[in-house]
Amino acid sequence: MPSVSEHEVIVVGAGPGGATAAAALARAGRDVLLLDRHSFPRDKICGDAVSLGAVRILNDLGMNDQILAARDRGEFYRLDGMRLVSPSGHTLHADFHRGPNDEESYVAPRLFLDATIQQHAVDCGACFRQAEVKEPLLEDGRVAGVVVRQNGSTHTYRAPVVIGADGVTSVITRHLRPEAAQHRDEHRAVALRAYIEGMELFPHKVEFFLYDEVLPGYAWIFPARDKVANIGLGMRLDVFRRHKRNLKQMLHDFWPCRHPCPADQRPHPCATWPPGGSTSVRKPGLQHL
Ligand SMILES: Cc1cc2nc3c(=O)[nH]c(=O)nc-3n(C[C@H](O)[C@H](O)[C@H](O)COP(=O)(O)OP(=O)(O)OC[C@H]3O[C@@H](n4cnc5c(N)ncnc54)[C@H](O)[C@@H]3O)c2cc1C
Structure with a gap:
C-alpha cells in the first residue's frame, strides 16, 4: 500500500514559480509541501535575465539580503541597460531604472537563482521533498493531492489545494487539461x-x-x-x-x-x-x- 501524508497546500515544481508560491504561503503560516523531481541547486536552460519586477517580488518575500549576498559573491550580475540590434544593424540603447528601494535587475544563472528561492521557501517553513509527481490524485472530480515516486516507492500526498508549477511539460496540466498540452x-x-x-x-x-x-x-x-x-x-x-x-x-x-x-x-x-x-x-x- 502506498503511504499517505497530509498538508494544507502542495506545490508541484520548485522553480521560480513554485518556490515563490511556497515561500509566500509558508510566510502566511500555511503548511506547505514543495515537491521537485530534482534536488537543488540544479541548472535550467534560460537566458538568466531577472527583471526588476521579479526582483521586487522576491524582495517583498523577504529576499533582499539573499539577493545582495548573491550579488556580492558574484553569482548575480547587476544590469543597467540593454541593446537591441535590428536586422538592418540599427541599435537601440535603453537604460534600466532602479526600483523605488534601489532594486536592480540581474543576470542570475538559474543554478544560483532557483536554489536561492527554493532555500528561501524552506527557510520560510515550506517542507521540501525531492519526488517525481506522477499524477494528480482525483476524488469526485476534484484534485485531492498527488501521487509521487520517491526513493523508489509510490507515495500519496493529500492536500485541499495543489498548485501545478511544474513548468511547460507539466504533468498536472497533462492530466487535468490534456488539450492545453497540445500546441501548434x-x-x-x-x-x-x-x-x-x-x-x-x-x-x-x-x-x-x-x-x-x-x-x-x-x-x-x-x-x-x-x-x-x-x-x-x-x-x-x-x-x-x-x-x-x-x-x-x-x-x-x-x-x-x-x-x-x-x-x-x-x-x-x-x-x-x-x-x-x-x-x-x-x-x-x-x-x-
Ligand atoms: C531558452 C529560454 C530562455 C529563457 N530566458 C529567460 C530570461 O532570460 N529571463 C526570464 O525571465 N525568463 C526566461 N525564460 C523563461 C523562464 O525560463 C520560465 O518562465 C521560467 O523557468 C518558468 O518558471 P517556472 O517555475 O514556472 O517553471 P520551471 O523553471 O520550468 O520549473 C519547473 C520545476 O518543476 C519541476 N518538475 C517538472 N515536472 C515535475 C514532476 N513531474 N514532478 C516534480 N517536479 C517536476 C522541474 O524539475 C522544475 O524544477 C527562458 C526560457 C527558455 C526556454
Whole structure:
C-alpha cells in the first residue's frame, strides 16, 4: 500500500514559480509541501535575465539580503541597460531604472537563482521533498493531492489545494487539461543556450539580436560576469523546421561575428531547450516556451 501524508497546500515544481508560491504561503503560516523531481541547486536552460519586477517580488518575500549576498559573491550580475540590434544593424540603447528601494535587475544563472528561492521557501517553513509527481490524485472530480515516486516507492500526498508549477511539460496540466498540452508548431519554440568565457562584452548590458535567419525569434548575449556570457538563440518551431538548419551551427555562426573572443573559446555547456532535444530538424522532440 502506498503511504499517505497530509498538508494544507502542495506545490508541484520548485522553480521560480513554485518556490515563490511556497515561500509566500509558508510566510502566511500555511503548511506547505514543495515537491521537485530534482534536488537543488540544479541548472535550467534560460537566458538568466531577472527583471526588476521579479526582483521586487522576491524582495517583498523577504529576499533582499539573499539577493545582495548573491550579488556580492558574484553569482548575480547587476544590469543597467540593454541593446537591441535590428536586422538592418540599427541599435537601440535603453537604460534600466532602479526600483523605488534601489532594486536592480540581474543576470542570475538559474543554478544560483532557483536554489536561492527554493532555500528561501524552506527557510520560510515550506517542507521540501525531492519526488517525481506522477499524477494528480482525483476524488469526485476534484484534485485531492498527488501521487509521487520517491526513493523508489509510490507515495500519496493529500492536500485541499495543489498548485501545478511544474513548468511547460507539466504533468498536472497533462492530466487535468490534456488539450492545453497540445500546441501548434508556430506556438512552440526551440532554443540553445551556452556559457562562454573570454568574450569582450558591454558590461552590465543585455543584448538582443534580431536577424533574418531567426526571426521572429532572437539571439542573445547576456553578461553573467566580467567576460563571461550566457549566449543563445531561440526560434519558432515552424521556422526552425523550414530552415532545416542545425541550432549549434547557427549559434557558432552567430556569436563570433558579434563580439571579439579568443579563437579557441568554445561555448559550454551547450544545452538545448527542450532539455535533451535535438539541435537538428530531423528529430525535434520539442515543446513550447
Ligand atoms: C531558452 C529560454 C530562455 C529563457 N530566458 C529567460 C530570461 O532570460 N529571463 C526570464 O525571465 N525568463 C526566461 N525564460 C523563461 C523562464 O525560463 C520560465 O518562465 C521560467 O523557468 C518558468 O518558471 P517556472 O517555475 O514556472 O517553471 P520551471 O523553471 O520550468 O520549473 C519547473 C520545476 O518543476 C519541476 N518538475 C517538472 N515536472 C515535475 C514532476 N513531474 N514532478 C516534480 N517536479 C517536476 C522541474 O524539475 C522544475 O524544477 C527562458 C526560457 C527558455 C526556454
